[in-house]
Amino acid sequence: MKDGKSVFVVLALIVFVVYVMRNFLGKLSAFFFVPVDNLLFISQSIPPVIMWMILGLLVGLIYGSFVSIKKFKLDYKLLVYPGLALLIGVSLILIASFIVKK
Incomplete structure (x- = not known):
């Protein structure tokens, strides 16, 4: 993964996975941040x-x-x-x- 093309492919793959899992990741982040925000x-x-x-x-x-x-x-x-x-x-x-x- 030294060349720029492979790094770009990996970043594009990560962005795609995050986009596909956006609902799950949104619920998961709210599950952690809302209680901590209420405590603070x-x-x-x-x-x-x-x-x-x-x-x-x-x-x-x-x-x-x-x-x-x-x-x-x-x-x-x-x-x-x-x-x-x-x-x-x-x-x-x-x-x-x-x-x-x-």
């Missing part, structure tokens, strides 16, 4: 986009820590701190979403 909706003053951003930043923190551990051959114990930050952040978001009246 805390109040009218904080839009869910901000909470998605915070969740993405925390997940990116873990991914970046993992990459830096691999790249610089650091100890895997350093992955505990971003993991704890993600755990505490998600816990606070979930607690706030259940406590605050919507």
Whole structure:
């Protein structure tokens, strides 16, 4: 798959498969994203986009820590701190979403 034609054929095949399975993929994505979006909706003053951003930043923190551990051959114990930050952040978001009246 070094030449451009084979890459184009593979991409066209992937696009065709996604187009054929669009109803199934739409239902599957709604099944995952709607409950998470409802959990991240805390109040009218904080839009869910901000909470998605915070969740993405925390997940990116873990991914970046993992990459830096691999790249610089650091100890895997350093992955505990971003993991704890993600755990505490998600816990606070979930607690706030259940406590605050919507």
